[in-house]
Amino acid sequence: MPGTFGRFIVRLVLLSRWAMVPLFIGLALGLVLLVVAFAMRLWSFALQLTAMSETAVIMELLTLLDLVLVGGLMVIVIQSGYENFVERIDRRQAPESPAWMTRISFAGLKLKLFASLMAISAITLLKALMRLETDVSETQVRWLMAASVLFLAAYAVLAFTDRFARTGEDD
Numbered sequence: 001m002p003g004t005f006g007r008f009i010v011r012l013v014l015l016s017r018w019a020m021v022p023l024f025i026g027l028a029l030g031l032v033l034l035v036v037a038f039a040m041r042l043w044s045f046a047l048q049l050t051a052m053s054e055t056a057v058i059m060e061l062l063t064l065l066d067l068v069l070v071g072g073l074m075v076i077v078i079q080s081g082y083e084n085f086v087e088r089i090d091r092r093q094a095p096e097s098p099a100w101m102t103r104i105s106f107a108g109l110k111l112k113l114f115a116s117l118m119a120i121s122a123i124t125l126l127k128a129l130m131r132l133e134t135d136v137s138e139t140q141v142r143w144l145m146a147a148s149v150l151f152l153a154a155y156a157v158l159a160f161t162d163r164f165a166r167t168g169e170d171d
Contacts (some may be wrong), residue, residue: 017086024082031074038067059127066123073116080109111162114155120146 045060052060067143083089128136 001005002046020081020085024078024086027074027078030137034067034071034074036072041067053155055130059130062123062127062130066120069116069120069123075115075121076109076112076116084109088147110158111155114151114158118148118151121151 042064045064049057053144079089122143123150125141128141128144
């Protein structure tokens with residue numbers, strides 16, 4: 001009886017990974033919505049460009065850059081998450097898939113995610129600094145700086161521990 005029950009549990013655990021598929025599909029749909037939001041923002045920006053100040057143009061460009069970084073973060077999570085948690089993607093059936101997907105380890109994925117988060121945090125901080133005189137308080141800027149420093153420290157600790165825990169894999 002324990003052998004049959006044990007095999008059932010193992011089978012159930014292995015099948016549970018497929019519960020992640022609807023989450024990845026949801027993220028892919030969210031990415032489509034992000035593309036729509038980007039296009040709408042870009043169109044609005046283009047229509048107002050001649051009436052905008054230099055600072056407003058920079059702010060809009062930073063917002064567009066922020067959306068691109070979030071999109072890239074979503075692509076990393078969707079593609080490598082599916083491959084790491086659900087099943088390997090057959091490269092013969094998906095020749096257009098990026099080369100990094102075949103080489104990235106879970107440790108490399110974590111570093112890419114942290115790097116994207118740090119870039120998004122830095123852009124948010126830069127936008128806040130540019131609005132400091134108009135509608136952002138010094139306290140808000142301090143909190144954003146603290147968050148950026150925490151991301152940087154977490155990234156450094158993660159990279160440091162992964163460097164020593166590496167078993168010879170290249171990212």
